Amino acid sequence: MKNIHKTLLKSGVLFIMLLGLFSCEEYLDKAPESIVSEEVAFSNFTNFQGYIEEIYNCIPDKEKKYWTTSWNWGDDELFNLEGSWHMTNQVDIGNFWAWQNNAGTWFDDNNANPTSTNKFDHGLYAHAWYCIRKANMGLENLDLLTVATQEERDFIEGQLYFFRAWWHFEMMQYLGGLPYIDYVLPAGEKLTLPRLSYQECADKAGADLRKAANLLPIDWDNTTVGKNTLGKNQLRANKIMALGYLGKNYLWAASPLMKNGAETGGANTYNYDEDYARKAAEAFGELLSLVEGGQTQYALVDFEYDDIYNHKKSSGAESKYSDIFYTTGQNWLMPGSTEAIFRGPSTDYNGSNWNTTKTFGPKVKGLVEHDNIIHHPTANYVKNYGMANGLPLDDPESGFDPEYPFKDRDPRFYHDIVFDGFKYVNATMPADMEYLRYTGLATNGTMRNPADGSRTGYLIQKLVPHTANKYDGAYNWSYNLHTYLPYMRLGDIYTMYAEACAAFGGASGKASNFTKTAEEAINTLRDRCGAGHVAASYTASREKFIDEVRRERAVELSFEGFRFNDLQRWLLLTEYPYNVKTSQEFDRVEDLEFFENNDPKDARVANFREEVILTRQFGVKHYWFPLKIEDVSMYPEFGQNPGW
Known part of the structure; x- marks a missing residue:
């Protein structure tokens, strides 16, 4: 996205909407003003594409939206005790209102700014109606695109249809059926558009996406238009x-x-x-x-590792699975492979290391620095990782042995999950810190304090490597660690x-x-x-x-x-066992010397069991988020979701 802005926007005209507030009402019925006239803004491909670039800029970064962020709201994750204000915990206690104006979630933002390149200024709902209006304005002004080839016209039109559907769809997932805005609403006109059913909205989004698929290229690099920005088109619709x-x-x-x-x-x-x-x-x-x-x-992407715990790929592998989620030592290359x-954009790549990369490891004795916020995988969710033979753990033929619970698991378990006895620090440590080199995740272990360790008996390293710690220093500038989901x-x-x-x-x-x-x-x-x-x-x-x-x-x-x-x-969402979050409790049998000389997956444990940390008391209303009161108060046809 940085390259898109540098290449197209410097040579074109950036069409900026001067809308200061970000509620549904303001996006739907206020007439936008522009720095340049419509005839100039939409007259040629470069200018029109410059107008569209702002929509790309509005796409929120789930991981880096705030200093510490929350995006997993199912049964998959739990925060440590200091993270109780995060949306994950608010969902756990049934407070779905918390999505609104919550700085710690990517879904909304009370300080959104579509022209800002600051990752903190972009929330999904906060930009959605604005970008939908922008897409509609573009579609209604296609006839002004007079200096353009057919290919250029198709690419402009295809992007506008794509984004009109995308922003609607992202809102619909959480809020249900909405008014599907497919034209520019006149300023001052009384709003009467009803909320459609989910499937009615999906029909309209589907029509837009089909048009977009017919108009857009597979790869911009292989087109005449894309040759002007060759190698910098990866984020384009x-x-x-x-x-x-x-x-x-x-x-x-x-x-x-x-x-x-x-x-x-x-x-x-x-x-x-x-x-x-x-x-x-x-x-x-x-x-x-x-x-x-x-x-x-x-x-x-390839999943071939010589050292899966340290995400070191095999010499013969062309790519690396972890590169989908983070890159290191690659000159800040954007993840995704x-x-x-x-x-969306991830221009502030080192922003990863001011928040995301320091929120997955244990904070015991400052082992991982920065805010005392930790993403924990729940034990109930980790059970989804079955056995290497493909069978789920509870299948009688799976071979799962609770005395050796980490043995012969799905290979993705070893890539994604930090478990007991895992060598967490590779570098030299002070003598008085050596006891934290290997994870103590058994019951009453060295890393089981719910305040600064693991509440669940596991940690995550799928999205951020375990070397993002004080001693290995992967989150230091020199490692070029860049995360993006x-x-x-x-x-x-x-x-x-x-x-x-x-x-x-x-x-x-x-x-x-x-x-x-x-x-x-x-x-x-x-x-x-x-x-x-x-x-x-x-x-x-x-x-x-x-x-x-x-x-x-x-x-x-x-x-x-x-x-x-x-x-x-x-x-x-409301049903057992998907409404509980559990911890993995067990006693360590092996001594420290075992982990120094053996693979931790081969360790024997005793009393392997689950304990419920919390049960989510959800009812029918929790299948949809509540809409903003200011939005549902605009006009009768725009009603609130049931139960809220």
Whole structure:
């Protein structure tokens, strides 16, 4: 995004909307003012693209939005005690109002500024209506684009359709059906637009995304327009992004919540709308056919490690799985590699090290510096990481042994999760700190203080390496550690394709335009990391296979910010065991010498058990966030979500 601004905006005209406040009402009915006239702003490709760049600039950075941030609101994560103000904890106690004007979450911001390059100034809802209006203004002024080739016109139009749908969709996930604004609302006109149903909104978003997919290129670098910014086009909306969101939009519309409405009991958790599911499968199938046919710049990143605990890839691997989430020693290269499909800007790359990279490790004795905020993986969620043979832990044939609970697990477990006896610090330490070199995550261990250690018996290193500590110093300037969470990546597409196909055809379900079945799509991801295929005992039953697809999604996309919406749309948010957060309790049997000379996964433990930390008391109303009171007070047709 930095390169986009430098290349296009310096040579073009930046069209800036002077809207000082950021409520729904102001975006919908105030006439914008501009620095330049419409005839100039929209007259040629460079100027029009400069107008669109501001929309890219508005995309929030989930991880770096604030000094310490919160984006995992499902059953996947828990903060230490000082993080109680974060949205994660507020969701736990049922306070869904907390999404509004919460500095610690990317979803909203009371200080938003669409022209700012400061990562703290961008919240999703705070920018959504503004960007939708901007997209509509662009579409209504396409006739002013008189100095342009057909390719340039198509790319401008495609981006505007894409973003109109994208901002609507991101809001819809949390708020439900909304007015779908597809024209510029005249200033001063009385608002009467009703809230549509979720599926009605999805139909309109789907139409926009289909248009965008037809108009946009696969890779801007391979176009005449893109040659002007060659190598700097990775963040631009393209055909693959549009197809990915087209499929996601229809899969969400197909999901049990959207088909059946909010309810408790979980009776309809497998009850999908098969027509929407087929539409989703076809969109994903179109995308995956292009990818696997070698027609795109996207590919699954390698998962081949000589040292998985330190994320050191094998010499023969072309790419590295961890590069999707963070890069180090690569001159601040933006994470994503060949797998990230949709990302926003991350211009303040070292901003990673003022917040994100210091919020995953233990704060005991200052082992990890900065604010005393720690993201903890819950024990109930870590159970999703099954065995290397592909079976879930609770399968009688899995081979899971509670005396050796870390042995023979799915390889992603060792990449993502820090467990007891893990060598956390590689560098030299003072003698009085040596006791913290290896994690003490057993009950009453050296890192189990709920204030500055782990509340759950685990830590996360998927998104930030464990070497981001005081002694290894990975978060120091010289390491060039840069973090970013993509909004969509290829691994996500494979799981969504499998779910869409399974909804109407079980394990053997498939799209008409892609060769792989739902089962084969899941096994593609397992082949990538070296985990066993879905067992035959889970493919014969549609419901059991859907359970495996959901477990695969939990593991592959762990801690990336998708879990809350998944539990919500599956009608499982209110249901046990998805409404509890637990810790892993056990006694360490091995002595310190064992960990100094052996792999920690081979350690024996005693009394391995789970204990409930909290139970989320959710009802039907918690399937949707409450809308802002100032917004629902604008006019009668814009009503509040039920129960709020």
